[in-house]
Amino acid sequence: MAVRGKNISVYLMDGDATGRMKATIANWTGVAYRIPRTALDLCKDRDDLKQSGVYFLFGVDDQSGDNVVYIGQAGARKNGEGILNRLAEHKRNPDKDYWTEAVVFTTSNNSFGPTEISYLENRFCGMAQSAKRYTVKNGNDPTHGNITEEKESELEEFVDFARLIMGVLGHKVFEPLVKPVVVEEEPETVKQTPVLYFETKRVQATGCVVADGFVVIKGSRLDPTISKSCPSNVVEFRQKFSSRIIDDVLTEDVLLPSPSAAASFVSGSSRNGKITWKTAEGVAIGQLED
DSSP, X not given: OOOOOOOEEEEETTSSTTSXXXXXXXXXXXXXXXXXXXXXXXXXXXXXXXXXXXXXXXXXXXXXXXXXXXXEXXXXXXXXXXXXXXXXXXXXXXXXXXXXXXXXXXXXXXXXXXXXXXXHHHHHHHHHHHHOSSEEOOSSOOOOOOOOHHHHHHHHHXXXXXXXXXXXXXXXXXXOXXXXXXXXXXXXXXXXXXXXXXXXXXXXXXXXXXXXXXXEOTTOBOOSOOOXXXXXHHHHHHHHTGGGEETXXXXXXEEESSHHHHHHHHHTSOOOHHHHOBXXXXXXXXXXXX
C-alpha cells in the first residue's frame, strides 16, 4: 500500500512555538495538548482538560542526563478536574520535579472511560519501553484491562494517530532507533536500513544511518582504551552510556549524533565516520553519498 500524507493541525495557543500547543487531525475525535510545566496554570479554563485522558511527563534525569518520561492516566472526577488536577498534583510532588512539559491525549466528545484510558496507558508504556529512546519512569506496568475486539480496533486507531502527533509535538518517544524503510519504487515492499561495519584489531562494531544521527547496534565490541585524541563530547557519551557497556560490549542500541561521533565512540579516538563505516562490500559512507 502506498504511503499517504497526513494533515495535522497545530494551534499555537500562546502565539509562540515554546508555549502551549493544541493538535488535532480532521475526522478524528482525539485532541492533544503540549503544555510547558510553567504554563499549567493558564489551562484552568479549558473544559476538555477536566476530562479523562492519558498524559506524559517529559524531562531529563539529573544524574544521567537521559531523557525520561512518566506515563499516566486521569479519570474525570466529581469536581470536574480530571487531567488538569492530576498534572497539578504531579507539579506539587517533589519526587516528580524532573518534568518540564506534559503532553496530554483526550477526546473532543469526552468518550474515554476507565477501560479506554487503562488500555491506552498500557499500550503507550509498552511502545515507549520498546523504542528505548526515553527512560520510562513508571514503577509498575499499567494493567491492560479487558476490552472487546471491536473496542480494541477502535483504540488502536487512536494509538496510530497519537504516535503521529507525539512526533509532531517534538517527542520521538514511540519511534524505534532503527526501523524499516519503505521502498518508494516498490511501495508493496519494505527493506531494512543498510547495516554498516567498523572493524579493527580491537573494534568489531555494526551500525546504521538514521534520520536523527547514527545508531551503534547492540553487540558491538568497543575499544576499552580512551586516547588523548578522543573528543570531549565522545568521552561524555562513553560515560553516559556506561550502563549499556559490559565487558566492552554494547548491551543495547545507542544513538549518536553523527557517523563520526559513532566511530569515535566505539574506537575511543578521533575518527572520520565517512571513511570508517563501510558496507559489507567495503564501500564507505562518503562514497555512498557521492
